[in-house]
Amino acid sequence: MATTTLPTGPIEPDASAKGTRFGGLRRITAAIREARGVPRFMLWAGAVISALFVITAVFAPLIAPYSFDTYRSGGHNFPKQGSPDGDHWFGTTVQSLDVLSRTVYGARTALEVMLLAVVFSLILGVLLGLVAGYFGGWLDRILVLVMDALFAFPYLLLAIVAGFVFSGIAGGGVVTAALSITVVYIPQYFRVVRASALSAREATFVEAARAMGAKPSVVIRKYLFGNVIQSVPVITTMNAADGIGTLAGLGFLGLGIQPTQAAEWGYDLDRAIDDANAGMWWTSLYPGLAMVIAILGFTLLGEGLNDVLNPTMRRRRISKVLLPAHTRRRTVTAPALPDVPEGEAVK
């Protein structure tokens, strides 16, 4: 769950960006360029780690020496629980699988699920938020209640229950896992978009636009692009970080993606508990480390963005002032006027 303090209310668009579709976007890039100090460090560290994660995921087949479910090569089986050596840099698991390959392919699975979940929840959350906020009425009230209920519910439990339900329908694959995570994130987008749409209804310039005959769809689009787009990047990155953790949590509980379908860090960690107790560190260390680094990357990125974009957190830069020597103004004393007759004003 993204727990950074997001600006709760909609951000009033400033005059400069009003009306331009990419005004919001431009403001984001400008804010990023101006970032200094800790937020700047977090942004860049997060961006680099996230990029590495994405590259690993996309080029997994090129990077990993074997496929995630390969247990034999060159005519003979891999060693069972073999410690790291020249053939298997990260060792092998109890199922004779190569840990390096599984760790690399785990990034791919995580990215797939993450992307699907973010896209699903973005579409559904924005759609529902718009409908609720713009049209209001009983539909709005019910949607708000449902979303509040979903939001209040422990998110991992929600994902577990959703996974339990969806796996009954669709089996334990990437899409099922993504859907289970989607349920958790819809309320966040819903809230932000609804609040924006609500204030769009009341904003005077929207009223003016409508009076001039603009269609609701045009009004909504213009307003959203300038407004919601500021908070969405933060929520999305925080959700991406969270999605990796939730997916692994499901896998760790044995409720995630079936081990035959893809490599998944949480599942591997679950299988590695006994190994760790028996002193075999490599089966748990590498997937665990990979996961923490991936989550860290997106969290840093999200936090950095939040620091930069959240107006209440922005800090004016202070520059020390050195006062130049002061030159006092001259003083001139006007001569007392010669006796002015009573009643005559002083000139």
Add this chain to the structure above:
Amino acid sequence: MSNTSKQSGSLRRYVLTRIALAVPMVLILLILVFVMMRVAPGDPISASQGGKLNATELAARRHAAGFDAPLYQQFWDYLKSVVTLNFGTTFSDRRSVRDIIIENGGATLTLTAGALVFATVIGIPVGLLAGRYRDRPVDVIARLASTISYAAPVFVTAPLLTLAFGSTSGQASPLTQLNVPTQTHILILDAALDGDWGAVNDILQHLLLPSIALGLLIVGVFIRMIRINLIQSLQGDYIEAARARGVKERHVVARHGFRNALVPVITVLGLQVAMLLGGAVLTEKYFNWPGIGRQLIDYINQRDYVAVQGIVTVFALVVVVISLLIDFVNALIDPRVRY
């Protein structure tokens, strides 16, 4: 105090309104749970017993359990079961869900409370320090630490903690072997009531690592929130006003800054406890802690719908009750809330 009665009156009114507002929330949650359980294909009995029974037997069992009744009838029965706090009997091992809650709920409660204590004890001072000395080294370190603690899931921190601090917890929990008379079903209370301080000590030692592992889940959030709140409250107008009256800087920061920074934390505590309840499932699984979360996972793996529905319903009710309690505490502390 001439207006004490007026204040307590408004507090009572607030509590009653808040409870009334919670009713639709509970209803929505129950509908959600019910719908989710019915979305799955087939019905609970076919799903769990499908391969094991023949068609007529299956139909008989379905009828007996009421799964061939119309949906509204089923929902009505579900509502009744919730109101009477009798959540049915599991399919797989014929236990009463209520018994599961009573027997295992205490362990989850103890673990969650331990985690909350850890997160508070660490999170509040660190968050205050970071906010007070913004952008100084202590702030940067606290922020990085909180980000890392946030990024590391329970099942990664737990093994690390086990490796670092010895495996007192291990896999087989010796807690169940403790022999204390059962009174509250909360082991640590039972041991204390029994006067068995050795057992209390033993439980506390077992509780330590799981509590830390679970507490790390939210300590980062605590640090971050408190830091931001303090930074914002230190920019407050009443802070400048207090300074203008010559209040010592130390008192300005402590009395006006810290206190006002901590109040908003209470309002998000509900979400944090919900997060802990979710994380408890993972913690209980790793440390073999005998809580409801572990039970839930077992029943999910057996696809036991009644057990899952019952346990999830209880979780939902607990979440609502906790958020109610937190609102009440908040109203006691912050006089503005009551009006």
Add this chain to the structure above:
Amino acid sequence: MTEPVLSVRDLRVWYGTDRGPVRAVDGVTFDVRPGETLGLVGESGCGKSTLGRGVLGLTPPAAAVDGEVVLRSPGGAGRNLVGLPAKEIQRLRGPELGLIFQEPMTRLNPLMRISQHFEEALRAHHKGLPKQEIKARALAALRGMGIPESRYGSYPHEFSGGMRQRIMIALALVLRPAFIVADEPTTALDVLVEAQIIKILADLRKNFDTSLVLITHNLGIVAEACDRVAVMYAGHIVEQGDAREVFANPQHPYTRELLRSTISLSTTGLHFIPGSPPDLVEPPQGCRFHPRCPVAMRGCATVEPPEVVLPTGVVSACWQQAIEADPALADELGPGGREPLAAVKEISVADEA
């Protein structure tokens, strides 16, 4: 004449920003005598509030302050407050120097009862004061402001804006400061409450011999409640003197324009000063008012005017009076320096466009 309780000499408060230092207060000199009320007037953004805070040492850490603020009250003992260690000036704030704020709604801690605010303020300066004594003093101060005793245990949100401002004043007065800065104390309040508050402030000097700097942009208040007035423009004091004298015979063109802009019963048309106060990062050369001055001369745009002490005791920083006082000074404006400056008309036209 009695010795001033507060003497400010060449006070400067500059803020650092990305664009360069903002010269919010740029060399200000004035005196306040015991029991005297000095009105500080000017448009918003000309440094009035910064000046008030600068006197109490409440400027933000990024500000640079120099000059002299000499406090001659018993506790101040003639020390210069500028550069005094934080601990020392903190001890003076409250019992020697008071500050009343513009916006009373957010100045009380919402989580503390009114009683706790008083206890905190009194304990900060009178260690070991018995609880009974604290309560007695607080209630006396509140009674003076017309707040009933029964509200002593209430929380800030239970009061209206006017009541909160009276509580803020009581909180300042309970420490009996010799000198108070009131920063637009009535701007956020309605007219009836405003009259109430102004009367309270005016009574202060009668009852306690308290000196007051009353910051306001409302000239009516100054005429009613102040002995002397200082007119501030762009970080400078452009005119100061006896309030009645300044109102009857405004010398500086800015003062004249301010007075003309005031609405009264005899107003026949609305007058306003064209343009707006200048950017204090790069203030205009010469006289800072010259771009908006209706009688500006060529030389006003290049040479800073001297301060002219007039026989009435009024001090005005304007070339008009300077040349009248000493025609020889006109040479400094250079050849053609006394020609009227035409820029003013253009500004007002551009402003309306």
